[in-house]
Each structure stands twice: as structure tokens, then as C-alpha cells.
Amino acid sequence: MSEVFGPKPFGSGPGDFTCPREVNVTTATSAALRRIQLGNALSAFGNGFTVPFTFIYVSQVRGLGAGTAGVVLATLAVAALIVLPFTGRAIDRRGPVPVAVVGTLLAATGSLGLGLSGSEPLVIAAAASLGAGVAVVQPALATMIVWCSTTATRSRAFATSFFLNNLGLGVGGLLGGMLVDTAHPSSFLRLFAIEAAMFLVLGAVVAGTRLPKAPRLGEAIPGKERSASGNGWRVLLADRSMVTLCVLGFVMFFACYGQFESGLSAFAVEVTRISPATLGIALAANTAVIVLAQFVVLRLVEHRRRSRVIAGVGLVWTVAWVVAGASGVVHGHHAAAVAAIISTYALFGLGEAMLAPTVSPLVADLAPERMVGQYNAAFALVKQLALALGPAVGGVLVGAGAYDAYLVMLVVCSLGISVIALRLGRGLTAAQDSPLRATRVVAQSVPKPQVEETLPA
Incomplete structure (x- = not known):
């Protein structure tokens, strides 16, 4: 971690030069x-x-x-x-x-x-x-x-x-x-x-x-005009990529976080027939996967296109909901049902670990410098809407005993995450979708200074 967050050493390699003031900053x-x-x-x-x-x-x-x-x-x-x-x-x-x-x-x-x-x-x-x-x-x-x-x-x-x-x-x-x-x-x-x-x-x-006195976003999207004019919400709503990301965020939070304490837990107790104590173990498994896998996942995804990583989350959560449905089918085999529910929560944790290094940084890289706070608040608003509607819709379906409709809805939502993410990727620049790869390409394309050789007379 220190090599990422810490300053680059002064004169750390051939041709490297970092001024002392930059190191201090x-x-x-x-x-x-x-x-x-x-x-x-x-x-x-x-x-x-x-x-x-x-x-x-x-x-x-x-x-x-x-x-x-x-x-x-x-x-x-x-x-x-x-x-x-x-x-x-x-x-x-x-x-x-x-x-x-x-x-x-x-x-x-x-x-x-x-x-x-x-x-x-x-x-x-x-x-x-x-x-x-x-x-x-x-x-x-x-x-x-x-x-x-x-x-x-x-x-x-x-x-x-x-x-x-x-x-x-x-x-x-x-x-x-x-x-x-x-x-x-x-x-x-x-x-x-x-x-x-x-x-x-x-x-x-x-x-x-x-x-710092200003947000450090200038290098995120080379060539893009970073100062937007006009009303903040009007500018945001005119940003097609940000609107698509907000739609994507709503579906993600609706299909995952919005179900943890409502539909999914009710399904696990009433259909899979596990005890509340076992449900606590499943929730612990979700947290454990995030804590144990976060930095392993980060290494795997940080050099890949963000849109494809998010699309992969949709597939992981599709499998999670299919496994949850299977737990209800095999509820007569208690050990298998318990393993399926715990696996469901663990798969959700894996998807969450994949989202952490992709979605929030993407919101930042889409934002004009003077609107970083508004973009973050807008995405938080979408998240809150999903967290309010998710439990309500899930609770109604599960409360009515419509378990098949409930699972089908969430499988469709999870597949929708993959579709929307790939659609989002087509509208992103290389620096927005894969900033580390774009930075590496730009660095490699900078010509080395030519030193004129003087021949002896």
C-alpha cells in the first residue's frame, strides 16, 4: 500500500526526478x-x-x-x-x-x-x-x-x-x-x-x-473540457455517461443492497428454512469475503476496463440469485441449503469488492472539476432511492409468496447490470474506462529526448 499512496522517492531510478516540493505535497x-x-x-x-x-x-x-x-x-x-x-x-x-x-x-x-x-x-x-x-x-x-x-x-x-x-x-x-x-x-x-x-x-x-486547494482531476480525462457552465443539475443531466451510470447504480443497489435486510433474508428464513442464527453467519460470510478478498480483487481489476469489471459483477450476482433459488429447491437437505445461502451472500461480497475500485472512481472521473461534490451527491441520491424502493418491492413480493417472480426479477436486474455496463463502456474515453492502462500508454508514447552526439574533429 505504501508504494501507491506514498511519494515517489527523490531520484528513485535512471532519469527519474521528483522535486522536493512535489514530494512534500x-x-x-x-x-x-x-x-x-x-x-x-x-x-x-x-x-x-x-x-x-x-x-x-x-x-x-x-x-x-x-x-x-x-x-x-x-x-x-x-x-x-x-x-x-x-x-x-x-x-x-x-x-x-x-x-x-x-x-x-x-x-x-x-x-x-x-x-x-x-x-x-x-x-x-x-x-x-x-x-x-x-x-x-x-x-x-x-x-x-x-x-x-x-x-x-x-x-x-x-x-x-x-x-x-x-x-x-x-x-x-x-x-x-x-x-x-x-x-x-x-x-x-x-x-x-x-x-x-x-x-x-x-x-x-x-x-x-x-x-489540496483543488481536486486533482485534470489528468483523468486528457483533452476534455473540465469546466462546465450553467446550472449544475442541467449540466449533470446532459452528461449521457453520468446518466447511464446513475441508472446502472440504481439497478445495482436495488438488486443487491436493497434486498439484504428484506427480501433475501425473508426468502432464506421462510423458503430455504434456515434459522436466524444461520442467517447471521451468512451475513458474516459476506463481510469476510469483502475484508479478505478486497485487495486481491483490486490487483485483478485495477488494470482492466471498468465497464467490463462492472459487467462481470452482474454475472456474479446472477449466479448468486440462481444459487439462492436452488437453496429453496433443496431445503429438505439442510446442509446443502445452508451452504447455498451462505454462498449467495459470499458471492454478493465478491461483487461488492469488484465494485469498490470501479464505480466511485468513475463518478469522479466523469465530473467536471467544479462539480465533483454534485456528481457524488447525485450518485448517492440514486443509491438512496434504490435502498428505499428495493426493500419495499422485495418485501411485497416475498410477503405475497411470489418467490418465483421475486427471483426472476432479480436475475433480470443482475443481467441488466451487465448489459447497461457494456453500453456505458461504449461512451467512455480510454482514460475514463481504464485510467491506469491509458496512463501507461501515454507514458510509453512520450518520445525520449534526442541527444546530439558531437564527433571529434
Whole structure:
């Protein structure tokens, strides 16, 4: 990792020359990136303490019922949808640091409020603050990562961030499960207090981070006009590649993340007939694959065309849904059914590891320099829409017992990911679709200086 994020040594090879000032700038930028990723990991660690237990806390511990718990979860999503359209413009006008700090304060207030609130209005208000804060923080952090990376390092930067997020969530969830006790509401207050503290730590880390004065995107798309004019949303909607990527993102999040806690888990319990404890093992397998395979996958995909890697994710997830369907067919053979469900979650993890170094860097490389925040926020908005509609559609189909229709829908969505990704690739430049390969080709094409030889008289 150090050879990617660290500065190139001064005079490291024949003909190499890196001025001391450039080394210092690169070192400072690398340090800023590490701070951002560490703070992000600590925030995810805090999230892990509460995310698996929010529904149980509101419905059972506070005694507000399943209906109110559902409203709380919906409020988290709705609050995000409300603030995201304005977040991108704020990031581009004010910079990502102050926006991220405001987001962490909102999130910390909401998290602590959830732990202290005992009435329905207060719980819903706290959820709104938490949802809005998290929604603001995500595109701000993504923009900070873009500012602290280059074309050559961006894929690894986002992959590292994704790896640390999943590691933090997994460890936090494990420790939260050890601390929680439904018979003692104070144990839940402890969980929400830890989450709030981690948000404040993230805010402090971000506030103390010194970023470059401008995003480092100029080399990403040689020859492309990087300064767009006109209304931000109008410019974005006129960018055919970005619109296609947003459609692709919606299908991806709908077919995978949007099903984890709704349709897929219900299918596993009701059709495959596995126990909730086994479902927890399957979720752990998903996280384990991401944590263990992320950098192996990164090595395999970072020199390949991003559009084809994303198309490969669609095929991997198609196999995952077929395996899930097979688990329902062989539910009479318990061991085989359990293995199939665990394999399904593991395959989803493999696909997620393939997406981490491709999709977010591609959003950055499509964005004009003055609209990085707006592009990140727009993609986050699409993601949030998919995460809101995915559980709703999946829950309705599974609740109605339409399991065949449910699986067919998701197999079609997964194949659609491959089709849309290949279509997207046809509209991308070489530098956008495979930046490392394009950079290598450009470097090889630069003529070496000719030295005139002087012959003795």
C-alpha cells in the first residue's frame, strides 16, 4: 500500500526526478487521505453498534411497536432523500470539509437522540437528524477522497475506504451484540452513545485535515473540457455517461443492497428454512469475503476496463440469485441449503469488492472539476432511492409468496447490470474506462529526448 499512496522517492531510478516540493505535497496529500480513511472507519465502527439493533430497540425496548420502528427506518431514508439534492452544491461552493463537519454533528445529535428519546415524535425527529447527517457525510467524504487522490491512486483509495468501512461495521456489530441486552434499556443508550462519539471523532479528524486547494482531476480525462457552465443539475443531466451510470447504480443497489435486510433474508428464513442464527453467519460470510478478498480483487481489476469489471459483477450476482433459488429447491437437505445461502451472500461480497475500485472512481472521473461534490451527491441520491424502493418491492413480493417472480426479477436486474455496463463502456474515453492502462500508454508514447552526439574533429 505504501508504494501507491506514498511519494515517489527523490531520484528513485535512471532519469527519474521528483522535486522536493512535489514530494512534500504528495506526502501531505497521502497523510490527509489516511486521516480521512481512518475517521471513516471509526464512523463505520460506531454504525456497527446500532444498525443491527435499531428496529428491536424502537419496537421492543422502547415499547413503541413495529409500526413506529418501520416509520423510524423510513425516516432515515426520507431525510437522506430530502438533503442530498442540496448537498452537492454546498460541497462544491463551500468545500467538503465544512459540509462533512456539519453532517457529523447532525448525525451525532440524531444518534444520541435515539438513545435518549422515549416518545414517538422524539424518536422520529432523532432519526431524521441521523439520516440527514449520514447522507451529508457520505458524498463529502467521497469528494475528499477524490481531492486527495490521482487517476493512478483513486481506485485503491476507494477500495481501501470500502474495506475499512466493512471491517469497522463488522467489528462494531460483533461488539454491539456482546453489549446489548433487551432487558436493560441502558445498554442500548451505551450503543447509541458510542455511535455518536464516533461521529464526533470523524468530525474532529475531518476538521483537522488539510486538503489540496483543488481536486486533482485534470489528468483523468486528457483533452476534455473540465469546466462546465450553467446550472449544475442541467449540466449533470446532459452528461449521457453520468446518466447511464446513475441508472446502472440504481439497478445495482436495488438488486443487491436493497434486498439484504428484506427480501433475501425473508426468502432464506421462510423458503430455504434456515434459522436466524444461520442467517447471521451468512451475513458474516459476506463481510469476510469483502475484508479478505478486497485487495486481491483490486490487483485483478485495477488494470482492466471498468465497464467490463462492472459487467462481470452482474454475472456474479446472477449466479448468486440462481444459487439462492436452488437453496429453496433443496431445503429438505439442510446442509446443502445452508451452504447455498451462505454462498449467495459470499458471492454478493465478491461483487461488492469488484465494485469498490470501479464505480466511485468513475463518478469522479466523469465530473467536471467544479462539480465533483454534485456528481457524488447525485450518485448517492440514486443509491438512496434504490435502498428505499428495493426493500419495499422485495418485501411485497416475498410477503405475497411470489418467490418465483421475486427471483426472476432479480436475475433480470443482475443481467441488466451487465448489459447497461457494456453500453456505458461504449461512451467512455480510454482514460475514463481504464485510467491506469491509458496512463501507461501515454507514458510509453512520450518520445525520449534526442541527444546530439558531437564527433571529434
